[in-house]
Amino acid sequence: MSGHEEGCVFEIAVVVPKWGENKGDESDASDCVGVLVDQLRKRGLIVERVVGLQNEFIKLAASDEILGKTAAELQFRKRTKIGMDLPFEWDEAEAFDRLPDGSLFSWCERFHCYKHIIYGIVNMEKSFVALKSDSREEHWNPGESLLRKLETIGIVKEIFPIHDERKRKQLLRSWAMNWSDFTSQPIDDISSYYGIKIATYFAFLGMYTRWMLFPASLGLAVQLVDFGSLQSLVLPIFFVCLITWAVLFFQFWKRKNSTIMARLQIYHPAGAEPEFKSQKQFPSELMKKKSTDKMKQKGIEREEWFRWLMRFRNDAFIILGIICLQLPFELAYAHLYEVLRSDILKFGLTAIYLLTIQYFTRMGGKLSMKLIKYENYENAEHRANSLVYKVFGLYFMQSYIGVFYHAMLHRNFVTLRQVLVQRLLISEVLENLLENSIPYLSYSFRKFRAVRNKRKREKGASTSKSRPISRVEKEYLKPVYAASIGQDIEDGLFDDFLELVLQFGMIMMFACAFPLAFTFAAVNNLTEIRADALKLLAMMRRPIPRADATIGAWLNIFQFLVVMSICTNSALLVCLYDREGTWRLSPGLAAILVMEHVLLFLKFGFSRIVPEEPEWVTTARRKNATQAEQMCSKQLLRSISGDDRWFQEARKDPT
Secondary structure, eight states: OOSEETTEEOOEEEEEEOTTTTSSOHHHHHHHHHHHHHHHHHTTOEEEEEEOSSEEEEEEEOOHHHHHHHHHHHTOEEEBTTSOEEEOOGGGGGGBOOOTTSOSSOHHHHHHHHHHHHHTOBOOSSSOEEEEETTEEEEEOTTOBHHHHHHHTTSOOEEEEOOOHHHHHHHIIIIITOOSSTTOOOHHHHHHHHOHHHHHHHHHHHHHHHHHHHHHHHHHHHHHOOOGGGHHHHHHHHHHHHHHHHHHHHHHHHHHHHHHHHHHTTTSOTTOSTTOOOOOOOHHHHHHHHHHHHHHHHHHHHHHHHHHHHHHHHHHHHHHHIIIIIHHHHHHHHHHHHHOOOHHHHHHHHHHHHHHHHHHHHHHHHHHHHHHTTSOOSSHHHHHHHHHHHHHHHHHHHHHHHHHIIIIISOOHHHHHHHHHHHHHHHHHHHHHHHHHHHHHHHHHHHHHHHHHHHHHTTTSOOOOOOOOOHHHHHHHSOOOEETTEEEEEETHHHHHHHHHHHHHHHHHTTTTOTTHHHHHHHHHHHHHHHHHHIIIIISOOOOOOOOOSOTHHHHHHHHHHHHHHHHHHHHHHHHHOTTOOOOOOHHHHHHHHHHHHHHHHHHHHHHHSOSSOHHHHHHHHHHHHHHHHHHHHHHHHHHHTOHHHHHHHHHOOO
């Protein structure tokens, strides 16, 4: 098939064993899968079964009517044509806005609808249903989810999104392979296809790269142009311009992010999360729950303190691990680098160090993930932020402690510049090489192994010409877009943001020692945009959509690095000025200290001067909130006036 049936596109695939793979009778193996297929069709889904080399794939599609009724059941809130966000109703679908491509639901909404449908298949009978698998019989009990049952017994191996070939090729032309404007990206199309979180990342990367052209040009001029008698003032002026640039960039990013959220809210409105389902409660029911909530309050407070203690324990564990294990290793590398005389040996040492430390830091990240599971966060966003802070602490020591050693202890600026050049070149080249080659090698190896296993099974048998690998199986063989430390909490954007943060810290905190670093970073980011786009479109599976519309904890880390860069560059200027190491408070040193305090004031002052969101966004949000409040007030008044029993119970029991 072409992937379309009745105007629908297959978007989800369920992986099940191929007939006979589990050493059972073919009818036994197909019975379990047959029940699943029948139930999926009864729910209105369009089903196509594709037999692959090693597995069978059940491709799923749904009409707008099925998705619309599911969205109404889940009480999605969508933007109406009058500008208000209201619970979706399929019978009133014409009252709701459609996306720019004409579709009614975004990818994020459709994915949650599919998930609700397939996991919502439960046994409604009063007795169990017999399921045959591997020559044994399994019981599908009343009220039990069929898909959960099949996952437990190993029939359903995996469920994953599949690409829409038409939209994927369109994005390849307009985005990944569009070299006419390096920083221009179709953010609306990215959000529609991948979700708002990935669109926000690429919007940030594009704006960051555009703004990077200013310090790159300025750093190039500082590094190459001789200013004569004014040379002593060049670095302080460059430093002031740099901090001003960074402060303004993040303030204007906040404004742009609020604009993106307001514009892209149509792709992921409030209520499109897995835990969105709610039920209407009348005032009488709320009053009955009030006393119960009071009884639970003490238990909730106790649990809150327990979570705080667990977080404190885990943070202390990470800090002690950094101090006792990572810090000596970093200082040993820095000292060995200082002792070596050969540049070739230094370059080789740096390459080996970066490869080794990546492995150890990844182990620390996986340990952080295990610790976070005991912190009992209320939602995935808080868990992800905690993971970001912990892993960044590990990478902060790994990336910068050796550079601090050369800058502050030895005051060897020649060696410092060599370290920065080698770190930037090796780390950027290494990251891009691993980031783009490993997914392709992984896919090639899995494809080779699947073909080899099929040939082994068919050896000696008279078979017809082998059919080519289907598109859905090719996607299944591709690697998942997941974080290197695990995919339970974060997707692949974790590694992409971590790479940007480490680059930003390296070029900002040691800008006065090596102004040309911004040029290296700008060139790398120009290629990073297209490389990341090509990786998503051609080398990875289609990611599961996520709802985050901001860069979350990463923004706090960027802000922290701006403050750190003010302190470190002031210290670098002091070292450059006070070459004798006397540390006397001369007019030059006093001027640097005053400049540091002025820049810190500038950093925090601009956050008050420049509004974080445009006026039209604030006005639109207030208008929407006011309209929603008025509607809720009217609905609540109707509920109160129609619930006479609530008044009687309230008079009998005033508490």
